[in-house]
Amino acid sequence: MQIGKNILESELGQIPKVYAITVFDGDGIGPEIMTPTLDLLQRVASLFGSFSFEFKHVPAGAGHFRDTGEALPKTSIDAARAADAVLLSAMGLPSIRKPDGTEITPQIELRFELDLYAGVRPVRVYSGQSTPLADPRADQIDFVLIRESTEGLFAHMHEGQIHGDEEATETLRITRPVSEKLFDFAFRLAQQRAIKFDRTARVTCVDKANVFRAFWFFRSIFMERAKAFPEVEADTAYVDALAMWMVQKPWEFDVLVTENMFGDILSDLGAGIMGTLGLAPSADIGDDAAVFQPCHGSAPDIAGKGIANPLAMILSAAMMLEWLAVEHDDQDLAKAARIVDDAVGQNVVAQRHLTGDLGGTANTIECAASVIANIEKLVASSIGVSDKVV
DSSP states (O other), X not given: OOTTOOHHHHTTOOOOEEEEEEEEOOSTTHHHHHXXXXXXXXXXXXXXXXXXXXXXXXXXXXXXXXXXXXXXXXXXHHHHHHSSEEEEOOOOOTTOBOTTSOBOOHHHXXXXXXXXXXXXXXXXXXXXXXXXXXXXXXXXXXXXXXXXXXXXXXXXXXOOEEETTTEEEOOOBOOHHHHHHHXXXXXXXHHHHHHHHTSOOEXXXXXXXXXXXXXXXXXXXXXXXXXXXXXXXXXXXXXXXXXXHHHHOGGXXXXXXXXXXXXXXXXXXXXXXXXXXXXXXXXXXXXXXXXXEESSOOOTTTTTSSOOOOHHHHHHHHHHHHHHHHHHTOHHHHHHHHHHHHHHHHHHHTTXXXXXXXXXXXXXXXHHHHHHHHHHHHHHTSOOGGGOOO
């Protein structure tokens, strides 16, 4: 039987489940990495046959702001809210700013509009992957940073005050309802990872509770919620010490949970451990919606050249598959997520068809095509959908 035949529909008479995905193509290299990612998802869907995707492209970003004066239209927000999930590519252009000097960041505004309080930033080094850490244990690195994404120093990001030219102030905000949801999310994720890796679950709260009352409040709520998850190890760390340990012993961590600004900084440190932002996916998740996007920026200096690395965007799509699998109890989506992730890992470790930031010479399309070829091989060698894909 040839790969790609829709077995569930043609042989079992079942209609594939359709998932509605709202797509933000982004700025700079955004559209260049989004297009092959959508092609990859369509290929995965055709291989499995039990699900399919309906993509709806909507406008947002710095380019849209330049052309219309609006960075995130209400219609785009509504489309994101109505979708099963959202794929968002790199956004923002340093040359296009608001009158107050800040950049155009609709991706942040979307987090607030959809109440996406849990920013999920995986930090993983594939076995055999090149990394700045000269330690044989580097290929054991596989932890997740959970960044609170709607409060902290970002809660009042448009309300900072500049008093003359002598003083500026910003406000940090932490609330009990959001913190409780955040910590419960982190503990549940640790439970899922414990099953996946057959090990004890662990969550570390990262804060600055020795200096700031707000972070003592944050830590206190964490310890309260930990009592509801007695099978999960719960500990705490100051953010400055944790930053050092992320370099010295990152293989020891499981799930880290922290405030918005700390998470923003530490997630880039995590990307540094992996060797590049080009392998750093992310998700912003709430109770009713989720957005998946690469951690890197829009790289306007290489936009239009066709050499951008699509792997972080592809890995973000794999995270979307995994999240949808849990939300809809769809085991085929879960299997597809693992296959996409493994296919990227094969590309990276084999040093085959990589873009320039990873030491290769491939262009964007060649890199993505190589991942798709790996996916096809993995599906062909597996049992697949309902124990019968190929």
